[in-house]
Amino acid sequence: MNINDNKKIPRRSFFKKIWVLLGLIAGAETLYLIFDFLSPRHRKGTKGNVIFIDAGDVDTFKNGSVTSFRKNSFYLVRLKNSGFIALSIKCTHLGCAIIWDEDKGEFICPCHSSRFDVRGKVHQPPATRPLDTHPVVIEGNRVKINTGRTIKRSGIDKAPVVFA
């Protein structure tokens, strides 16, 4: 019996395995490349972005007032204790644009009637999370809001209230 006879089959199946492996690698690479095309364009840097909006003089905002900056997608709230908080306009339920209801003193989502108080706490479901906030910075006498950063909260205690 020839020694080579025994080796033939393992060698062939070995090469077969190599081919399968190469195929898998090529497949994974192709998938990666396709997803690279599909990945969101602005992913890098979004979270750490700094886009400061100058809202105005500290004194122009009375205690217990809500000022709309709809164009910049947030509401600037000055609480009764004179603290500032910037609430995102985006409802945490399904992303609709909330509206400030002056009479009821609540934020109302027109899409599915979620309600939030001035600190963004849920008053009425279906929303389950309080409104997102943007960092507020007081520079000198100016109130500035960093809309480049959005803070997600799970509880209301962490409300990032800033005092002048």
Add this chain to the structure above:
Amino acid sequence: MDKVQEKTSRKKILNNLILHLHPKVIPESTLRFTLTFGLGGMTALLIVLQALTGLLLRFVYVPTPAGAYNSVLHIKNELVIGSFVRNIHYWSGSLLIVIVFLHMLRVFFTSAFHERRKSNWVFGVILLILVLLSNFTGYLLPWDQLAYWAITVVSNMLNYIPVIGESINSLVLQGTEVGAPTLILFYNLHTGLVPLALIILMAFHFWKVRKAGGVIIPGGGERKGQKTVSVMPHLLAREFVVALVLLAVVFLLAVILEAPLQERANPLSSPNPAKAPWYFQGFQELILHFHPTIAVVLVPVTALVLMFSLPYLKYGETITGIWFISKTGKKLSLISLFVAITTTPAYIVFDEYVIRTTNSESLFGNGIITFVVLSLLIIGFAYLLRRKFNVSRAEIVQTLFIYLVSSFIVLTITGIFFRGEGMALTIP
């Protein structure tokens, strides 16, 4: 070439074309209209219609936030039959979902998904998903308020998927909100990838039907020993009639009912209410009753797993080609339908006015408990049927299937017609 020869060669070409789709002869019994209702063929025709009207619309449509709405207005108001073509595209798109769904029900209720047809059921489910995807990606393109907020609402549903939800959401939106990158993605999927996948899989779907020996034989008969007739003209004439009637219905719809077009999309002003596209309103309705994670993850994933595994469950001996399997099957189906269309609205109303007002904080607990209780009730019901009434497995699966499907239809109808301002229950 003389005239007779010319005629026969033309006939040969036609024959060749048709015989790629159909065999030369088929069992006479499968000609019966109430066996298939021609639903599969209707689906194919509607997809061809979508391709043709879509090709036309594509010449004018501009896939950018600045140009999209204006180009749709141009199609609607300036072109001679622009509005007609757009309406056909809109209505046959919606009709496609309905017909594909009915086709699936037909295949299920005539037990045409066993043995050699197993894998083709799975391909059918994938095709159903593709049809939904095709509709969904097309929904954004008019770039009006309806489109903008529907896509916003649905993509935000994805955020409730644990861990990977936000990445999926940003992949779908190509950013953090609906914008130019979203539109480009949806446009490319709608006019490129999805139709391509649809056509390839459809061809495969047809081929699998032929490999299984054509449509199911009524009464569970064997293919051998069936009386056969030639496809030309027996089947062809029937298909032609169905096609013409369907075309007439679509054209009529397109003439009478204008496809909706609201004001230009405004990211700063949400309409009240903002609804998902109609075919996703069952899920939207679920979100109002269960915690979002249950509604957009647990229920759809369970549904998909069940759908895909349906042909591979253990059935024992299977009876094919008989509507609702048997007399018992028919009776149980009716009971199941009745239970579904009475309990589901009752639960919706109960939840709207009783549970929701008293239990607003612990939504998660509420949702999970309700879900588990409902699931246990359904499983218990199945167990009871099996043990007490000695019903076959296939009949039990059918009964539960009807219950779940009818409940979902009730939810969808509620979402479409009975939800008004602030998503409160209203009468249309």
